[in-house]
Amino acid sequence: MPHTAPNPLVLFSFPSSAELTDALANFIVKAQKEAVEKKGRFTVALSGGSLPKQLAALINHPGVKWDKWHVFYADERAVPLDHEDSNHGLAVRELFSKIPASQPQPTIHTLNPEYLDDLEELADQYEKELIQEFAMKDSARFPIFDLILLGIGPDGHTCSLFPGHELLSEEDRWVAYIEDSPKPPPKRITFTFPVLNHAARIAFVAADAAKADTLHTVLDEPEKGLPASRVRPAHPGQLYWFVADAAAEKVQFARTPFKL
């Protein structure tokens, strides 16, 4: 596929966390509606860390059609699914366990805990899960997620793609493994940049004022090449940032007023 320049990113900044989470929920529901109208399902990938908490406004949102959701994890720690470090476990605690039992439930693709002792196989198995979801339905070289929701660490990492790590140059694999994550736990699997950069939409979410310096570097100095700056879905993909004003206080990049 010829290289196409990415669309400019769109930065939304909100004075309060309630405004951020409401806007984010409405944005997600709009993405879900468009995807379901087009192909009857909504493919979405979630991060761990602070992200799942930011999705609270989805719980009682009347527009959410949970049974249309096909959920993957953009990265996952190689631990049992009910372990406190598991990104799936976190998403269950913060989000999925709160969906009323009377509502249809989402389809959630977790890592296969049988392979926790073999990281390469763990990543291969998750890649196969993606291939079943995407390659067989969309005949794609890389999966095209309707939406990937990402967090950013204080060092500029996103997913489990850490500054200076060799995984930043992975070009072929959909899912890679890492044994030496600088942030515990050390063993993880992660989507690679080609997967991120083929998504139809990516939304970063950052609410923590402690990340102000990192956001400034990522958004105003992308030439420094921090992992989060390298997320640039190619046209027609679109990159959004949903941030709290406090987290963006050092950012020069122009804000866009939020509207759907």
Ligand SMILES: O=C1O[C@H](COP(=O)(O)O)[C@@H](O)[C@H](O)[C@H]1O
């Ligand atoms: O280790 C991880 O960290 C990032 C960032 O986490 P945050 O708590 O600073 O938001 C997260 O996006 C990723 O999924 C997770 O595995």
